[in-house]
Amino acid sequence: MTAGPIATHCPYCSLQCGISLASRDDGTIELTGRDDPINRGVLCIKGANAAELLGHPERLGTPLVRDGRGGPLLPASWDEALDRVVAAIRTAQARHGPDAVGCFGGGGLTNEKAYQLGKFARVALRTSNIDYNGRFCMSSAAAAGTRAFGVDRGMPFPFADIPEADVVLLVGSNPADTMPPAMRFFADGRERGALHVVVDPRRTATAELAHRHLQPVPNTDLSLANGMLHIAVREGLVDKSYVAARTTGFDAVRRAVRSDWPDRVERTTGVSVAEMTETVRALATARTAMILTARGVEQHADGTDTTQAWINLALALGLPGRGAGSGWGTVTGQGNGQGGREHGQKADQLPGYRKLANPADRAHVAAVWGVDADELPGPGVSAYELLDRLGTDAGVRVLLVAASNPVVSAPNASHVAERLDALDFLVVTDFFLSETAQRADVVLPTTQWAEEDGTMTNPEGRVLLRRKAVEAPAGVRGDLEILRALADRLGRGEYFPTDPREVYAELGRASSGGTADYAGITHDRLAAGEELFWPCPTPTHPGTPRMFLESFPTADGRARFVPVTPRPAPERPDADFPYLLTTGRSRGHYQSGTQTRRSPSLQHAEPEAYVELHPELAGVIGVVDRARVRLSTPRGSVVLRARLTPGIRRDTVFVPFHWGGASGVNALTSAALDPTSRMPEFKTCPVAVEPADAHPGDERAPTGSSAALPS
Ligand code: SF4
Numbered sequence: 001m002t003a004g005p006i007a008t009h010c011p012y013c014s015l016q017c018g019i020s021l022a023s024r025d026d027g028t029i030e031l032t033g034r035d036d037p038i039n040r041g042v043l044c045i046k047g048a049n050a051a052e053l054l055g056h057p058e059r060l061g062t063p064l065v066r067d068g069r070g071g072p073l074l075p076a077s078w079d080e081a082l083d084r085v086v087a088a089i090r091t092a093q094a095r096h097g098p099d100a101v102g103c104f105g106g107g108g109l110t111n112e113k114a115y116q117l118g119k120f121a122r123v124a125l126r127t128s129n130i131d132y133n134g135r136f137c138m139s140s141a142a143a144a145g146t147r148a149f150g151v152d153r154g155m156p157f158p159f160a161d162i163p164e165a166d167v168v169l170l171v172g173s174n175p176a177d178t179m180p181p182a183m184r185f186f187a188d189g190r191e192r193g194a195l196h197v198v199v200d201p202r203r204t205a206t207a208e209l210a211h212r213h214l215q216p217v218p219n220t221d222l223s224l225a226n227g228m229l230h231i232a233v234r235e236g237l238v239d240k241s242y243v244a245a246r247t248t249g250f251d252a253v254r255r256a257v258r259s260d261w262p263d264r265v266e267r268t269t270g271v272s273v274a275e276m277t278e279t280v281r282a283l284a285t286a287r288t289a290m291i292l293t294a295r296g297v298e299q300h301a302d303g304t305d306t307t308q309a310w311i312n313l314a315l316a317l318g319l320p321g322r323g324a325g326s327g328w329g330t331v332t333g334q335g336n337g338q339g340g341r342e343h344g345q346k347a348d349q350l351p352g353y354r355k356l357a358n359p360a361d362r363a364h365v366a367a368v369w370g371v372d373a374d375e376l377p378g379p380g381v382s383a384y385e386l387l388d389r390l391g392t393d394a395g396v397r398v399l400l401v402a403a404s405n406p407v408v409s410a411p412n413a414s415h416v417a418e419r420l421d422a423l424d425f426l427v428v429t430d431f432f433l434s435e436t437a438q439r440a441d442v443v444l445p446t447t448q449w450a451e452e453d454g455t456m457t458n459p460e461g462r463v464l465l466r467r468k469a470v471e472a473p474a475g476v477r478g479d480l481e482i483l484r485a486l487a488d489r490l491g492r493g494e495y496f497p498t499d500p501r502e503v504y505a506e507l508g509r510a511s512s513g514g515t516a517d518y519a520g521i522t523h524d525r526l527a528a529g530e531e532l533f534w535p536c537p538t539p540t541h542p543g544t545p546r547m548f549l550e551s552f553p554t555a556d557g558r559a560r561f562v563p564v565t566p567r568p569a570p571e572r573p574d575a576d577f578p579y580l581l582t583t584g585r586s587r588g589h590y591q592s593g594t595q596t597r598r599s600p601s602l603q604h605a606e607p608e609a610y611v612e613l614h615p616e617l618a619g620v621i622g623v624v625d626r627a628r629v630r631l632s633t634p635r636g637s638v639v640l641r642a643r644l645t646p647g648i649r650r651d652t653v654f655v656p657f658h659w660g661g662a663s664g665v666n667a668l669t670s671a672a673l674d675p676t677s678r679m680p681e682f683k684t685c686p687v688a689v690e691p692a693d694a695h696p697g698d699e700r701a702p703t704g705s706s707a708a709l710p711s
Contacts, residue, residue, distance in 0.1 A: 006469035007034055009456060010047040011108075011449035012590045014332040015039065015179040016458045017047050021450055021469035029054050029450075029470060037531060038159060038458070039181040046590055049601040053431075053448060054470055058598055060431055060445035061475040073433075073443060078477070078485070081442050085400075086489040088425035088441070089125065092397040098377065102129030102386055102396035105345040106403035107137060107334030108591075110454030110466065111518075112503040113479045114336065115351055115510070116496065117402055118344025120483045123371055124492040128356075128380035129396050132345040133404045135383035136411070137295065138337050139677035140303030141330035147304070147562060147676075148311045149320065150554035151515050152353070153534070154338050154459040155292075155329035156320070156547035163188035164325030166286040167195045169279065171221060171310060172296020172683075173331050176205035177587040182331075183209070195286075197279050199224065199271075200296060201582060202612070202654055203647030212279065216269040218580045218652055219684040221297050222566045225309035227265030228280045230257045232316055235277075237284035239318030246321065246552070249561035253312050256563035268566075270649075284317050288325030295333060295584070299682040301672040305564035312561050320559060321548030332459035334591065339457030342516040343507060347386070348379035351507055352514025355379075361514075368510045369495060382678030384410065384671050391422025398425040402479060403446070407435040408592035409657070411680040413666035414636050429482055434594040435660040445476040452478050453500045455526065460545070461533045463518065465526035512537065515553065570672035570681055573651075577633060577686035579617070580652045583665050589658035596658065609663035611640040612654040613689065618644050621689055628692035631655070633685055636667040639692040653689055657682075 004022035018036025021029055031051040033041040053059075063081035064073040076084075092100040103121045105114060114132075121130035142152040149156070162168065162185035175182045186209070190196060198210040199221070207213040216224050232238055233254055243250045262273040283289045291314045297306050307330070314320055314328035321327065332338050343351040354361035356379045366373035380386065387410055389395025399420070410416040420426055420439050428437040429444040437443045451472035456464045472478075477485075480503060484496040497503055501523050512519035520536040521543070532543040551557035573580065588606030589596040596602045611629050623629055625644045630637055631653065640655060640663060648654055655665040672681040 004469060005030070005032070006467055008450060008467045008469050009464055010043065011050050011053065011595065012046050012335055013179050014334060014337045014459050015182055016335065016456050016464050017043055017181055019043070019047065019050070021051070023470060027055075040184065042181040042184070044180040045588055045605060046596060046602060049599050052599045052601060053595055054450055056432075056598055058432055059473065060433060060443065061473050062445060064443040066441045073440070081444060082485050082489060085425075085427050085442050086486060088398045089490070092424055096397055098126040099129050099380075100397045101125050101127050102399050103127070104383070104386065104399060104401045104404055104406065105130065105132035105340070107132060107134035107337045107340040109336060109340055109403050109479070110456060110500070111336065111339040111343055111463075111507060112454050112500045113402070114340045114345045115343040115507045116480055116483050116503055118349070118351070119369060120487060120496065122376050123369060123495050124483075124487040124490050126375065126377055128347070128377035129386055130345065130380060131347040131383040131386050132340065133383065133406065133409055134334060134337055134341045134345070135678060136299075136409060136680060136682065137333050138298070138330065138341060140298035140300070140674055140679040141293065141307050142341060143304040143677040144307035144311060145330070148308060148315070148560050149548065149552050151547070152341070153461045153516075153547060154332045155461070157324070157327050157329065158460045158462070158533070158545045159185050161324050161327070161546070162186060162290070163192060163194070165189060165194060165288050165290045166325070167197070167282045167289040169197045169199065169283060169289075169291045170206065170210070171199040171291065171293045172298070173292060173294030174200065174204040174206045174584065175331065176209060178333070178585045180587070195282055197282070201649050201652050212275070214271045214275050214279070215649060216271050217649070218582050219300055219569055220269040222302060222306040222309045222564060223260065223265050223268045224271055224276070225306070225313050226257045226260040226565070227262055227269070228276050229253070229309075229313045229316055230260040230265070231262055231277050231280045232284060232313065233257065235281070237280060238316045242318030243316065247315050247559045247561055248556065249563075250316070252563045253316075253561040256565055288322070289317065289319055290326055291319065291328045292331055293328075294331045296683060298330070299679060300684065301570050301674050301681040302567050303674050303679045304676040308562050308564045312564070315559055315561055321552065323549065324546065327548070329459070333585070336456045338459055338461060339455070339463070342457070343511065347382055350510070352511025352518070353516045354514045364513065365510050368506065371495070382673070384673060384680050385678065387416050387419055388671070390419035391424070397423060399423055399427070401426070401428045401436055403430060405434040405436045405592035405594050407439065408660035408664055408666060411666055411669040411682055412635050412671040413664055415671075429479060430594065431476065432594050432598060434592065444482055446482065447472040447476055447478045453523070455504060455523070457534070463521050463526060463532050463534065465523060569684070570670055571686050573686040577688050579687050579689050581631060581633065581665075581668060581685050581687035582652055582654050582683055583657045583669065584654065586656040586658065589656065591658065592660065593658035609640050609656060609659040609665070610643045612643050612645050612648050614648050614650040615644045615646060616650045617653070617689065618642060621691060623691045630690050630692040631668060632688040633668040635670075638663060638665060638667060653687065
């Protein structure tokens with residue numbers, strides 16, 4: 001005998017696969033894949049084992065408060081915990097002003113929670129200091145998409161368009177490992193005869209499945225895209241009528257790529273002139289073609305320009321807005337990576353992509369919120385800048401972290417941990433004691449995915465209803481309830497409803513008329529099975545699965561070319577740090593691992609972090625498969641087990657970023673920021689690689705570890 005099943009969605013990545021949950025009489029939960037338009041019943045290993053999070057023995061069941069400075073975290077009542085938080089907020093703001101308190105959100109929060117957190121910062125705390133961990137994921141693509149198209153919707157077309165593309169160029173993305181159910185869209189295309197080309201420094205599972213794999217030096221994508229555009233111009237492959245009718249700025253871009261001679265680009269990137277030429281010809285002559293980018297392109301200190309370079313190529317070939325099977329898109333990563341960046345968690349942003357710096361936008365949202373527009377603070381600083389200043393005179397003294405684990409996920413993570421420790425007071429809401437929660441003064445236990453209603457927005461701009469399927473443990477509260485309880489104590493409780501439907505309805509009004517307009521999408525329409533993509537301005541509007549068919553949402557209706565040229569990398573390999581470190585996700589874990597590292601099945605499948613390196617590099621430094629290897633950058637060292645693979649470049653090592661502590665690769669990564677998106681340079685930094693056991697206790701590379709590879 002079971003109760004249910006309830007149709008809901010996976011707690012992990014942006015694909016948000018459909019899941020059914022049923023409660024058995026013995027208290028266990030039955031989880032199955034659901035015949036959803038995206039996953040058609042198929043789940044990856046993470047989603048298939050997601051029920052292990054429910055009823056987990058390490059689940060937080062009561063608030064925790066720190067016993068004195070440096071003492072242990074001890075159970076406390078909700079009143080005591082919330083009173084302590086509000087006392088810390090009041091003290092900090094009385095001493096240092098409203099901006100002394102900050103919020104740090106997460107790209108996994110539902111739309112309702114992300115919206116409410118942004119409102120809480122501006123209305124209850126009146127602080128400008130709020131940003132979120134999505135700044136570390138999608139911000140460069142968001143900035144480039146907005147600059148080029150006037151809107152940031154990761155994929156301006158549905159996944160179902162992928163099989164319609166005769167040629168797909170997939171750059172810096174590995175869905176075969178990160179979102180396996182999405183691979184059916186690619187498989188259907190290949191079965192139809194489509195040509196698939198993958199650009200990645202690693203021969204990933206996705207690259208294995210493609211027809212062609214271009215394997216550039218990390219962080220040379222911008223040169224590669226410019227070189228391919230140069231070839232398109234030289235060979236007369238530019239779609240001149242499209243460029244004339246639907247774009248502006250092409251002449252400046254044409255001039256900018258004039259000196260990107262293919263042989264020169266080949267020397268920079270390692271991709272041959274023939275490979276570039278064949279790929280450009282295929283894209284240009286196909287009936288339908290698309291270019292998809294992801295974090296490999298975007299997580300750089302020049303990520304916005306690098307993304308723009310691929311958009312420039314797509315525009316020159318006339319792809320965006322051509323119709324089904326053509327275009328440019330970015331494949332979002334975090335569970336609500338798309339919706340989480342639309343409704344006010346970002347430092348400069350109000351719901352619906354409205355801007356805090358725009359008086360008309362402030363007036364619209366303030367009217368919905370029932371406050372004076374002059375009350376709203378101005379824009380704040382980006383995620384890493386906020387973290388970097390914690391505990392300083394110029395920074396936040398009390399930080400509220402919601403559903404994020406920056407001790408593991410932020411770049412230069414050891415420094416970030418030090419800054420968190422410098423705070424007067426740290427509050428973390430989570431359902432497990434993450435590495436960040438372990439440093440908190442107060443931990444507030446929250447409900448998790450299957451215990452609450454809410455909406456998520458997937459990379460297509462499709463809004464999904466995540467439904468409550470099981471009861472939460474008695475001692476925990478939802479984030480909306482927690483924000484209300486804090487707001488009550490701050491005298492602003494009346495502005496903060498706790499019913500997700502009510503919050504969503506308000507979000508719809510706040511976003512109405514904005515770029516990401518949700519006004520016509522309701523919980524009821526979603527529950528009735530309608531497939532709705534924003535913008536959807538009215539309750540009778542069908543939504544917008546495919547954008548740009550007639551025009552682009554820019555002032556003149558045209559897409560914008562922007563000339564971009566490579567800048568020197570923030571750090572370059574040298575004698576001390578001669579190789580390149582790149583990071584990413586693995587098949588078995590998700591983000592900072594707070595959830596997946598607690599799943600017994602996933603831990604069994606992938607129990608520890610590792611470093612992938614080429615057998616030739618292993619030979620040069622003198623390690624064998626499964627040996628312990630020390631990686632060092634100017635920011636720190638980690639020791640990991642080696643996995644030898646010929647699929648990675650000989651000058652590059654790869655580490656997944658799902659682990660913290662001694663295995664936390666973000667202790668090594670660089671916090672150099674993109675000037676536009678403020679995205680840190682996660683993807684590439686120079687690194688020293690040496691056997692760990694031969695030199696116990698060494699912090700830096702000894703003689704020999706910097707040996708050059710044979711050319
Ligand atoms: Fe969950 Fe993503 Fe796996 Fe689907 S692909 S089951 S959404 S982790």
